[in-house]
Amino acid sequence: MDDPNCDAEALQRTYANFRYVNAVVSGLRHTYRRDIRPRLSAGAETSLLDIGSGGGDVARSLARWAARDGLRLTVTAIDPDARAHAYAAGQPPLPGLEFRRALSSDLVAAGERFDIVLSNHVLHHLGGAELGALLVDSERLSRGLALHxxxxxxxxxxxxxxxxxWPFFRRSFIRADGLTSIRRSFTWRELAAVAPPGWAVRREVPYRLILRWQAPAIAEPRRAEGRRAHA
Structure with a gap:
C-alpha cells in the first residue's frame, strides 16, 4: 500500500475493506465505550482528531456511534497520503466529520487543539524519531486525552x-500488508521501553496495545476564605 506505484484498484478495495478488518482487530468499539464516550456530552461539543486516518473507517465509526448515542462529537481525520485522503473524502459525508490532507505537525504549527487525539495502526509505520515526534505532537494537540x-x-x-x-481479500492488500504490519509491530515490553514519561502502555485482547496519555489535571486555585474582622 505504501508504494506510490501500487495497483490503484487493489488499493481502493483495501481502503473499502479496512472497516471489516478493523471491526475485528482494532478494538475500537471497546475503546469508544470505555475511553471516549464518557468524555462526550449531549450539550457541550467535544472535538476529536484521528491521525493517519487512511480510508476513514475509524473516523466514520466514531462519528456515527456518538450521533447514535445523542452525543455531540466533531471528528477531524488527517492523512498525508493523497490517495487515502481522496478515498475518504469521496465517501458520503457525515455531520461533524471532516477529512483533511495534513500531518500532525501541520496542525501543531497552526496552533490547533482537540479534546481527544487518537490513531489506529499507525505506530508500527514509524521509526524511533518519528514515533517520538508523533507523541510530542499528540501532547501539544490534545487538551485531555491521547490514545494510539x-x-x-x-x-x-x-x-x-x-x-x-486467507480465504478473503484476495484482490486487495489486506492480507499481505497485515502480515507485514504484525512483523513490524511492537511487543508490550518494546513499546513500554520507548514510551516517554507520562505515557502508559495497556495490553488488550486480541493482541492489541494502547499507548495512552492524559493531560495533567490543573489544580484549581484555592479560594481565600473571608475572615470576619473582630474589633
Missing amino acids: GDIERSPLAYLGFGLGT
Whole structure:
C-alpha cells in the first residue's frame, strides 16, 4: 500500500475493506465505550482528531456511534497520503466529520487543539524519531486525552491473521500488508521501553496495545476564605 506505484484498484478495495478488518482487530468499539464516550456530552461539543486516518473507517465509526448515542462529537481525520485522503473524502459525508490532507505537525504549527487525539495502526509505520515526534505532537494537540492503538507482535497473532484472512481479500492488500504490519509491530515490553514519561502502555485482547496519555489535571486555585474582622 505504501508504494506510490501500487495497483490503484487493489488499493481502493483495501481502503473499502479496512472497516471489516478493523471491526475485528482494532478494538475500537471497546475503546469508544470505555475511553471516549464518557468524555462526550449531549450539550457541550467535544472535538476529536484521528491521525493517519487512511480510508476513514475509524473516523466514520466514531462519528456515527456518538450521533447514535445523542452525543455531540466533531471528528477531524488527517492523512498525508493523497490517495487515502481522496478515498475518504469521496465517501458520503457525515455531520461533524471532516477529512483533511495534513500531518500532525501541520496542525501543531497552526496552533490547533482537540479534546481527544487518537490513531489506529499507525505506530508500527514509524521509526524511533518519528514515533517520538508523533507523541510530542499528540501532547501539544490534545487538551485531555491521547490514545494510539496498534497490533501487538506475536507468533499467534501472525498465524491467526494469516489463517483468518486467507480465504478473503484476495484482490486487495489486506492480507499481505497485515502480515507485514504484525512483523513490524511492537511487543508490550518494546513499546513500554520507548514510551516517554507520562505515557502508559495497556495490553488488550486480541493482541492489541494502547499507548495512552492524559493531560495533567490543573489544580484549581484555592479560594481565600473571608475572615470576619473582630474589633
